[in-house]
Amino acid sequence: MSKIRFTEPNREILARRDSIINDLTRLVDPAGLITSADECRAYETDALTAYRKMPLAVVLPKTTEEVSAVLKYCHDTGVKVVPRGAGTSLAGGAIPSEDAVVLGLSKMNRVLAVNYDDRFIRVEAGVTNLSVTAVVAENGFFYGPDPSSQLACTIGGNIANNSGGAHCLKYGVTTNNLLGVRMVLIDGSIIDLGGDYLDSAGLDLLGLVVGSEGQLGIVTEATLRILKSAEGARPVLFGFPSCEGAGKAVADVIAAGIIPVAIEYMDKAAIEICEAFAKAGYPLDVEALLIVEVEGSDAEMDATLADITAIARANGATTVRESRSAIETAAIWKGRKSAFGATGRVADYLCMDGTVPTGKLSYVLAEISKIVQRHGLRVANVFHAGDGNIHPLILYNANDPSQQSKAEAAGDDILRLCVEVGGCLTGEHGVGIEKRDLMRCQFDDADLAQQIRVRAAFDPRWLLNTDKVFPLDFRCQG
Amino acid sequence: MQTNFSLTALADAHVSESEKILRACVHCGFCTATCPTYLLLGDEADSPRGRIYLIKDMLEEEKPATPQVVEHIDRCLTCLSCMTTCPSGVHYMHLVDHARAHIARTYTRPLPDRLLRGMLAKVLPFPGRLRLALRVATVSRPIRKWLANLPGGTQLAAMIELSSSFKRRRPTRRLPGATVDRPRGRVALLSGCAQQVLGQNINEAAIRLLTRHGIEVVQPIDEGCCGALVQHLGYESRALDAARHNVDVWTREIENGGLDAIVVTTSGCGTVIKDYGFLLRNDNAYAQKAVRISALARDITEFLHELPLQDGVRTTGQVVAYHSACSMQHGQQVRDQPKSLLRRMGFVVREVPEGHICCGSAGTYNVLQPEIANRLRARKVTNIEKVKPQIIASGNLGCITQIGAGTGIPVVHTVELVDWAMGGPLPDVLGRRLG
Ligand SMILES: Cc1cc2nc3c(=O)[nH]c(=O)nc-3n(C[C@H](O)[C@H](O)[C@H](O)COP(=O)(O)OP(=O)(O)OC[C@H]3O[C@@H](n4cnc5c(N)ncnc54)[C@H](O)[C@@H]3O)c2cc1C
Ligand code: SF4
Numbered sequence: 078m079s080k081i082r083f084t085e086p087n088r089e090i091l092a093r094r095d096s097i098i099n100d101l102t103r104l105v106d107p108a109g110l111i112t113s114a115d116e117c118r119a120y121e122t123d124a125l126t127a128y129r130k131m132p133l134a135v136v137l138p139k140t141t142e143e144v145s146a147v148l149k150y151c152h153d154t155g156v157k158v159v160p161r162g163a164g165t166s167l168a169g170g171a172i173p174s175e176d177a178v179v180l181g182l183s184k185m186n187r188v189l190a191v192n193y194d195d196r197f198i199r200v201e202a203g204v205t206n207l208s209v210t211a212v213v214a215e216n217g218f219f220y221g222p223d224p225s226s227q228l229a230c231t232i233g234g235n236i237a238n239n240s241g242g243a244h245c246l247k248y249g250v251t252t253n254n255l256l257g258v259r260m261v262l263i264d265g266s267i268i269d270l271g272g273d274y275l276d277s278a279g280l281d282l283l284g285l286v287v288g289s290e291g292q293l294g295i296v297t298e299a300t301l302r303i304l305k306s307a308e309g310a311r312p313v314l315f316g317f318p319s320c321e322g323a324g325k326a327v328a329d330v331i332a333a334g335i336i337p338v339a340i341e342y343m344d345k346a347a348i349e350i351c352e353a354f355a356k357a358g359y360p361l362d363v364e365a366l367l368i369v370e371v372e373g374s375d376a377e378m379d380a381t382l383a384d385i386t387a388i389a390r391a392n393g394a395t396t397v398r399e400s401r402s403a404i405e406t407a408a409i410w411k412g413r414k415s416a417f418g419a420t421g422r423v424a425d426y427l428c429m430d431g432t433v434p435t436g437k438l439s440y441v442l443a444e445i446s447k448i449v450q451r452h453g454l455r456v457a458n459v460f461h462a463g464d465g466n467i468h469p470l471i472l473y474n475a476n477d478p479s480q481q482s483k484a485e486a487a488g489d490d491i492l493r494l495c496v497e498v499g500g501c502l503t504g505e506h507g508v509g510i511e512k513r514d515l516m517r518c519q520f521d522d523a524d525l526a527q528q529i530r531v532r533a534a535f536d537p538r539w540l541l542n543t544d545k546v547f548p549l550d551f552r553c554q555g
Numbered sequence: 556m557q558t559n560f561s562l563t564a565l566a567d568a569h570v571s572e573s574e575k576i577l578r579a580c581v582h583c584g585f586c587t588a589t590c591p592t593y594l595l596l597g598d599e600a601d602s603p604r605g606r607i608y609l610i611k612d613m614l615e616e617e618k619p620a621t622p623q624v625v626e627h628i629d630r631c632l633t634c635l636s637c638m639t640t641c642p643s644g645v646h647y648m649h650l651v652d653h654a655r656a657h658i659a660r661t662y663t664r665p666l667p668d669r670l671l672r673g674m675l676a677k678v679l680p681f682p683g684r685l686r687l688a689l690r691v692a693t694v695s696r697p698i699r700k701w702l703a704n705l706p707g708g709t710q711l712a713a714m715i716e717l718s719s720s721f722k723r724r725r726p727t728r729r730l731p732g733a734t735v736d737r738p739r740g741r742v743a744l745l746s747g748c749a750q751q752v753l754g755q756n757i758n759e760a761a762i763r764l765l766t767r768h769g770i771e772v773v774q775p776i777d778e779g780c781c782g783a784l785v786q787h788l789g790y791e792s793r794a795l796d797a798a799r800h801n802v803d804v805w806t807r808e809i810e811n812g813g814l815d816a817i818v819v820t821t822s823g824c825g826t827v828i829k830d831y832g833f834l835l836r837n838d839n840a841y842a843q844k845a846v847r848i849s850a851l852a853r854d855i856t857e858f859l860h861e862l863p864l865q866d867g868v869r870t871t872g873q874v875v876a877y878h879s880a881c882s883m884q885h886g887q888q889v890r891d892q893p894k895s896l897l898r899r900m901g902f903v904v905r906e907v908p909e910g911h912i913c914c915g916s917a918g919t920y921n922v923l924q925p926e927i928a929n930r931l932r933a934r935k936v937t938n939i940e941k942v943k944p945q946i947i948a949s950g951n952l953g954c955i956t957q958i959g960a961g962t963g964i965p966v967v968h969t970v971e972l973v974d975w976a977m978g979g980p981l982p983d984v985l986g987r988r989l990g
């Protein structure tokens with residue numbers, strides 16, 4: 078294992094650890110400074126636990142000003158900083174390095190303002206995704222992007238990874254729902270981008286920040302668009318005797334110009350795992366399942382569903398089951414959203430994340446199972462099919478080092494396949510350390526150099542999330 | 556998650572059990588979001604995932620517990636909200652029990668902490684001693700502020716503070732069992748140690764309810780503490796002794812007269828009795844008997860719910876906020892039965908916002924960690940008051956006391972309300988308001 082390299086820690090920084098810690102005590106509240114080995118260990122990894130590095134120290138500021146003071150100090154003294162939200166990154170985006178300070182936003186979790194007239198909410202970056210919806214739900218509003226990890230992941234992490242979710246097919250991903258941010262740059266300056274409305278004057282710098290994986294600055298506050306909940310919503314389960322049929326049905330629905338709120342895909346392995354956990358009534362006698370959700374008035378839903386059902390049947394769907402109650406709907410989504418975690422009951426997994434054109438779904442799924450078989454492993458597929466964002470879960474035994482490297486090799490092959498069919502290395506989980514070295518499959522040197530120049534314009538000394546996103550041998554100073 | 560245990564370490568039954576638990580955790584972080592201490596403190600090391608990770612390292616490296624690890628494990632309420640949330644089925648309770656036993660073996664606590672824990676373990680499980688201690692607490696009330704300045708004194712002061720909310724309950728003797736003509740069933744009702752002293756009225760109501768339905772109730776005279784208190788304090792062997800003792804007592808009852816259930820009115824105890832089968836799994840003489848006992852354990856609301864229930868005889872209709880104890884909703888996964896019983900008796904039951912979060916009682920937690928416990932109580936009371944209830948009902952004495960100390964709204968046990976609706980006496984605390 079340990080396919081992914083880390084740079085050698087800067088010895089000079091390690092030697093200065095005591096004095097750095099001493100200086101940090103003056104910049105943050107004592108409860109927000111973590112230095113003992115045992116306590117730092119809790120921060121040595123995120124949801125990509127195959128990789129771990131102990132940080133130099135952890136700071137958990139409570140205000141933008143504290144964030145600014147810490148960043149300014151790190152900038153002036155050349156200390157690296159790794160931003161962290163809830164640490165649910167599947168690409169190792171929040172994994173520290175030994176010469177870096179982790180700056181966690183978990184204590185910054187206040188809701189600052191809610192405005193129903195102008196339909197926005199302003200929150201600190203450490204607020205979890207689901208609690209945004211929880212705040213506005215009683216007034217019939219919600220926040221669109223719904224990553225499966227929404228219970229735990231933070232808005233700051235969502236912005237950094239441009240996270241999406243099941244319902245993003247209709248409502249768009251983070252970038253389509255973010256109105257503004259307050260952000261601290263590495264030199265400590267505090268800037269505001271965007272505002273309380275959808276478009277802002279000048280260069281779309283906000284667009285640049287979304288998906289920048291903590292390399293341009295640290296977001297401390299965000300203004301988000303909130304939407305009025307639909308009159309009604311109804312998920313429907315479509316079971317297929319073959320994966321190809323299900324894949325084709327997705328392509329046909331999209332090609333017909335129908336945009337349901339969500340189209341989620343599960344193969345047999347995933348169905349069994351999720352059903353055992355959520356008891357949602359998923360059909361167990363099929364090879365693939367689509368969860369399609371429609372919204373609107375009853376008449377609207379009936380009409381859209383009739384069209385989708387016809388397409389599904391034409392592609393061989395054998396089961397069609399509508400949710401009949403709020404409890405059933407909740408169970409259907411709970412099963413889907415817990416899919417990755419529930420997989421932990423059967424095996425360790427590497428969760429891949431790539432995007433392919435929906436027309437290629439059937440082909441890609443068939444190829445994935447060949448790839449994984451070639452490496453002697455198993456796979457479970459559960460993903461956002463509507464926008465072609467696949468998540469093969471490569472199942473393996475993490476305590477067997479040979480399986481670890483096979484799983485990683487299979488993962489690389491799958492991502493290369495995504496690029497080959499005209500898709501993309503990442504869907505929504507970001508590049509992190511996981512896909513850093515594959516960036517060359519997607520981009521040539523000129524592309525990379527251009528991106529690196531933008532990055533260096535914000536952080537010339539490469540102090541923010543240094544080892545992430547760009548291949549280690551590809552660096553330039555601003 | 557990958558683990559790294561030596562083969563010799565895995566030869567230990569506890570370690571190999573914990574290793575299986577650790578392997579199931581995928582470090583997804585979902586549980587952090589529903590953990591009360593993470594919500595308040597925002598530090599990964601005070602979250603379930605962080606604690607699991609610290610425990611993993613401690614056990615893998617076979618190293619003595621450090622003060623830092625102890626601090627974060629001590630802050631855990633054992634509310635088990637994390638277990639309800641975890642999609643991967645990680646058995647946090649068994650893991651943290653193991654960690655606490657490891658701490659007890661390898662770490663010497665500062666003297667005041669040791670004395671306090673020792674005292675709690677020596678007093679609370681014994682009704683006679685508890686009665687005495689409460690008297691001492693009442694006399695010490697005037698000096699609690701002064702005590703708070705001594706080492707370990709904040710905890711002492713918290714204990715005295717809390718004891719004042721016990722006052723209105725009348726201490727009585729252990730209840731005798733109750734026989735009925737031609738019984739349709741026979742159950743053992745757990746007396747509960749603290750409950751005998753502080754909440755006798757609860758089991759009185761339970762007995763009336765059960766006998767009204769033709770259930771004979773026995774209360775074996777030599778039954779002891781269920782072991783939950785000492786278990787959570789890390790006194791593993793004492794907890795096992797308590798479990799063995801009760802397994803013997805109830806097995807005797809099963810053999811002489813038979814038992815349809817072991818009925819529990821304190822959900823904290825219920826969680827542990829339902830776990831006896833696991834706790835004694837490595838004890839050949841007890842393993843099977845313990846599994847049988849655990850299988851018979853029922854919360855009173857679970858048991859009543861399975862009976863053909865009589866109708867209420869009083870006009871009710873009061874607005875009741877139902878507070879589900881953590882040991883009820885997370886420990887035993889008993890969720891709907893209590894609410895459905897109350898609704899059947901005509902009460903208007905309201906769900907409490909953020910109902911999955913602990914009130915801070917958590918066994919001895921409100922004594923050992925008063926600061927976090929008080930913050931959680933304030934948060935709980937605010938949420939309860941949002942639904943504007945006339946009465947608060949709960950199925951666990953600890954919560955009743957904890958919440959009662961923070962609000963003017965009367966707090967009663969669920970069975971007291973059900974019993975009243977069926978013709979029993981009005982619970983004391985309601986007398987002044989509804990009578
Ligand atoms: C079970 C499971 C299911 C998931 N499902 C989905 C899904 O459906 N859709 C999806 O898109 N993702 C999903 N994810 C991935 C992950 O939850 C998202 O990437 C999420 O946005 C990460 O948020 P976080 O708060 O945990 O950030 P972290 O993991 O802590 O950090 C992620 C990245 O953001 C940076 N960062 C964090 N906070 C800030 C900040 N305030 N300012 C600047 N940079 C910051 C970090 O440095 C890191 O690079 C899933 C993960 C898991 C474990
Ligand atoms: S929810 Fe379960 S699997 Fe996920 S981190 Fe928590 S304990 Fe581990």
Ligand code: SF4
Pocket residue numbers: 589590591592593602603606630631632633634635636637638647
């Ligand atoms: S038992 Fe409760 S306090 Fe302890 S880790 Fe789990 S959720 Fe947190």
